[in-house]
Amino acid sequence: MELGKVWNDVFDRVKTWARVNSPWVLHFNSGSCNGCDIEILATLTPRYDVERFGVKLEGSPRHADVLICTGPVTLQARDRLLRVYEQMPEPKFVIAVGSCAISGGAFQGCYNVVGHVDEVIPVDIYVPGCPPRPEAIIDGVAKLLGKLQTPAAARPVEETVI
Amino acid sequence: MDVLRTLFTLMIFPGGLFILFNGMVYEWADRKLVARLQNRVGPRWFQPLADMLKLLAKEEVVPASVDARLFIGLPVIALAGVLTAALYLPIAGLPPAYSFPGDLIVTVYMLSLLTLCTGIAGANTNNRFSLVGATRTLTQLFSYEAPFMLAMLGPAVAAGSWQIDEVMGYAAEHPVILMQPVGFVIALIGLMGKLEMRPFDAPEAETEIVAGAMTEYSGRGLALFYLGRYVELIAGLTLVAAFYLGGIQNPLDYFVKTLALLLVLVGLQTLMTRLRIDQTVGLWWRYGTLLVLLQWFVTLLLRS
Numbered sequence: 001m002e003l004g005k006v007w008n009d010v011f012d013r014v015k016t017w018a019r020v021n022s023p024w025v026l027h028f029n030s031g032s033c034n035g036c037d038i039e040i041l042a043t044l045t046p047r048y049d050v051e052r053f054g055v056k057l058e059g060s061p062r063h064a065d066v067l068i069c070t071g072p073v074t075l076q077a078r079d080r081l082l083r084v085y086e087q088m089p090e091p092k093f094v095i096a097v098g099s100c101a102i103s104g105g106a107f108q109g110c111y112n113v114v115g116h117v118d119e120v121i122p123v124d125i126y127v128p129g130c131p132p133r134p135e136a137i138i139d140g141v142a143k144l145l146g147k148l149q150t151p152a153a154a155r156p157v158e159e160t161v162i
Numbered sequence: 163m164d165v166l167r168t169l170f171t172l173m174i175f176p177g178g179l180f181i182l183f184n185g186m187v188y189e190w191a192d193r194k195l196v197a198r199l200q201n202r203v204g205p206r207w208f209q210p211l212a213d214m215l216k217l218l219a220k221e222e223v224v225p226a227s228v229d230a231r232l233f234i235g236l237p238v239i240a241l242a243g244v245l246t247a248a249l250y251l252p253i254a255g256l257p258p259a260y261s262f263p264g265d266l267i268v269t270v271y272m273l274s275l276l277t278l279c280t281g282i283a284g285a286n287t288n289n290r291f292s293l294v295g296a297t298r299t300l301t302q303l304f305s306y307e308a309p310f311m312l313a314m315l316g317p318a319v320a321a322g323s324w325q326i327d328e329v330m331g332y333a334a335e336h337p338v339i340l341m342q343p344v345g346f347v348i349a350l351i352g353l354m355g356k357l358e359m360r361p362f363d364a365p366e367a368e369t370e371i372v373a374g375a376m377t378e379y380s381g382r383g384l385a386l387f388y389l390g391r392y393v394e395l396i397a398g399l400t401l402v403a404a405f406y407l408g409g410i411q412n413p414l415d416y417f418v419k420t421l422a423l424l425l426v427l428v429g430l431q432t433l434m435t436r437l438r439i440d441q442t443v444g445l446w447w448r449y450g451t452l453l454v455l456l457q458w459f460v461t462l463l464l465r466s
Contacts, residue, residue, distance in 0.1 A: 018215035021208070049202040051193070054209050059372040060291075062223060062380040065216070089221035089380040 026064035032071025176253035185392030217385035227288035237386035243275030255416035284375025295374025310352030334409035
């Protein structure tokens with residue numbers, strides 16, 4: 001019995017270590033003005049070189065662990081955002097980048113806007129700014145990875161309702 | 163005792179664990195060197211290991227539209243194919259684990275199993291990006307496979323044997339790279355096509371078709387395909403080094419020669435941009451195949 005517990009413990013640690021050291025991100029724009037998207041692209045340039053931390057930009061939601069969302073969610077983008085989120089395999093995490101993704105920002109109350117990202121999918125980390133600097137985005141990813149290392153981060157698998 | 167020895171050969175050295183770790187280390191070297199050439203710091207040394215463990219621990223989504231047996235089985239077949247190919251190669255400078263007359267043909271075809279499986283895996287899904295990726299993968303397979311095969315057979319013809327061990331013995335005594343320079347270049351570039359490295363990465367062009375044939379794969383299946391690619395990198399480098407760089411006699415020889423070849427591949431990757439798929443096909447059939455056939459002809463004439 002003891003041995004099984006130790007084995008499970010070691011296994012969990014290895015999994016957490018691998019997860020923390022290899023976050024593959026997917027970038028999704030749900031109606032942003034492109035300001036945050038340009039900052040995210042700047043984050044991926046050689047100057048900031050996020051490959052140091054194992055961050056890799058993936059094109060397919062099926063490969064990604066972290067969904068980086070920018071902008072308020074428009075009525076049209078809502079279904080797509082949900083679909084992309086559903087396509088990602090567990091465990092998955094979401095970072096909301098920019099004021100609009102956090103609160104709706106300048107687009108709050110617009111006739112074509114559902115609201116902020118949190119109203120559609122569960123968000124783990126918020127990065128404020130209009131737009132946030134690349135350093136802030138890297139800090140957001142680092143905070144998410146730090147959160148993963150604590151036991152409480154073993155977030156129960158949530159069923160999102162479309 | 164015999165069973166134990168076979169198991170050791172298949173699971174630990176040179177078949178299983180050793181070549182997987184070796185592949186991950188070479189993949190890291192590849193990524194790190196590319197990063198350094200681009201003025202970046204690059205990934206940490208355990209990056210491929212962390213990637214693979216993470217993928218293996220992730221959920222594997224089987225899409226509704228696929229044939230589930232094929233979807234789950236193809237990555238296993240792909241990895242098994244390249245691991246089998248490695249058994250016939252002088253991995254780490256030791257003599258091949260198994261050897262028989264004609265194992266060169268088996269090895270080269272086992273190495274293309276990975277690409278074939280990738281193509282079928284892409285065609286298996288209903289995803290449009292996967293389908294485009296699969297078409298490109300198979301088109302590319304048919305364009306580089308013939309010249310690569312002919313380039314591999316060049317030293318074999320000169321040595322008068324189809325056995326990797328004997329060709330290596332011949333290569334150790336003759337400067338094959340000077341006798342068949344065209345074959346060397348074609349083999350090296352064919353290897354880049356096999357591994358879908360930068361000038362030939364149209365099949366998985368992430369800026370146009372998401373991830374090519376791999377688009378629908380997640381978790382375990384993706385990890386197995388990546389591992390297959392890493393092993394193929396090792397096997398291909400070993401094969402080219404053994405045939406063209408004067409054979410592989412000891413572990414030091416192995417690491418120096420394969421890493422030197424890897425450095426050349428990294429340089430080419432950094433220098434070139436992606437070719438369109440029609441450009442790839444044109445390059446191979448208009449120039450590659452013809453040049454290597456010409457060299458074959460010359461080799462045959464000189465031998466007789």
